[in-house]
Amino acid sequence: MLGSADHLxxxxxxxxxxxxxxxxxxxxxxxxxxxAAFGDRFLTRVFTPRELAxxxxxxxxxxxxxxxxxxxxxxxxxxxxxxxxxxxRTIEILRAEWGGCTVVLSGEAxxxxxxxxxxxxxxxxxxxxxxxxxxxxxxxxxxLTESEHYA
Amino acid sequence: xxxxxIRDVLDAHAKLAVKTETLDDTADLYAYGxxxxxxxxxxxxxxxxxxxxxxxxxxxxxxFATVGSIRAALTELGVA
Numbered sequence: 001m002l003g004s005a006d007h008l009x010x011x012x013x014x015x016x017x018x019x020x021x022x023x024x025x026x027x028x029x030x031x032x033x034x035x036a037a038f039g040d041r042f043l044t045r046v047f048t049p050r051e052l053a054x055x056x057x058x059x060x061x062x063x064x065x066x067x068x069x070x071x072x073x074x075x076x077x078x079x080x081x082x083x084x085x086x087x088x089r090t091i092e093i094l095r096a097e098w099g100g101c102t103v104v105l106s107g108e109a110x111x112x113x114x115x116x117x118x119x120x121x122x123x124x125x126x127x128x129x130x131x132x133x134x135x136x137x138x139x140x141x142x143x144l145t146e147s148e149h150y151a
Numbered sequence: 152x153x154x155x156x157i158r159d160v161l162d163a164h165a166k167l168a169v170k171t172e173t174l175d176d177t178a179d180l181y182a183y184g185x186x187x188x189x190x191x192x193x194x195x196x197x198x199x200x201x202x203x204x205x206x207x208x209x210x211x212x213x214x215f216a217t218v219g220s221i222r223a224a225l226t227e228l229g230v231a
Contacts, residue, residue, distance in 0.1 A: 030188055037164075038195040046191060072187055082212040088191070108207070 020118075020138040022076025024069040028130055031065040046071075046088045054095050065132035066125040067093040067101075073136035074103055074121055078112050086112065093123060101125050103136070117141045156200055157221050164192040176219035181212070190215045197221065203228040 034042045043052060047067065055063035070093040080086045090109035096102040103121040105113055113121065119141045125134045158171040165171075167183045174183065185193075193215055194205050203225065205214070214224045 026188065034188070034192055034195075037192065038199075041195055041198075042191070045195065068188065075187070080211070082216070085208050085211045087207045087210045 019140050020077040020079070022073040022136045022138075023134065024072035024076065025131060025133045026065040026069040026072075028061050028065040028127065028132055031068060032061045035061075035064075048089050048092050050094055051092060059127075062127040062129065062132055066127045066134060069132050069134035070101065070103070070123045070125050070136065073123060073134040074105075074109070077121060077136050077138035078109060078116070078118070080112055084108070084112065093125070113138075154218070154222060157197070157218055157225070160193060160196045160200055161218070161221075164196045165189050171218065174218065176222070177217050180216060180218075185215065193221075197225065201225055201228075201230045203230060 043064075047055075047064065051067055055067065068088075071088050071091045074091045074093075075086060078086070086108050090105065090107040092104040092106065093101050094104055101123055103123050105121065117140050118138045120139045121136055122139070123134055123136045125132065127133070161167065161171045161180070165180060165185050166189045167174075167180065167185060169183055174180075194210075198204055205224070205228070209224050209227070213220055215221060
């Protein structure tokens with residue numbers, strides 16, 4: 001981005017073949033129903049302790065639904081083969097200092113990202129009272145130029 | 152293993168577009184509306200019904216893809 005504060009010029013940047021986008025939507029009452037049916041077993045199989053600690057108060061169901069959508073959106077950018085295990089707890093959606101959310105991958109999710117040349121995954125969450133949604137964007141590792149390959 | 156118990160869990164928790172009595176063992180449950188969230192519910196309900204716990208290595212899409220694949224996973228977990 002170039003230019004003065006009152007005249008910004010957006011400079012197009014190439015999105016390489018490793019960049020990916022994924023999205024997901026979750027009905028908040030479905031998450032509440034899972035908790036009602038399975039209790040803490042549902043929470044602890046899906047969310048990490050840090051995620052659970054970050055969700056509370058009158059909008060807890062919405063926050064949990066948004067994080068579930070975030071995990072699913074991240075799965076869509078990781079593109080696991082159907083026989084590759086990917087526990088939901090290995091995709092952590094945490095509150096970032098700036099107010100949004102950040103993605104922390106571990107275990108199988110981290111290994112899958114590394115194997116596919118994914119350097120970073122960003123996520124954006126949103127919710128209303130009845131639905132939650134998420135968009136994830138994966139950024140690929142820099143591609144080596146021909147000269148760098150042979151350096 | 153009572154296969155009917157698997158189908159009962161699916162009918163109760165999978166939110167499929169049809170009853171499982173209309174599906175054979177190889178029918179693709181995702182094609183009939185199984186979502187990722189519903190598959191979590193199915194997994195937890197199966198654990199309760201058969202007193203097992205699905206380990207992380209079985210937490211992939213293929214495990215819950217068909218009635219037959221669910222039966223195979225439960226067999227692997229020691230359900231007779």
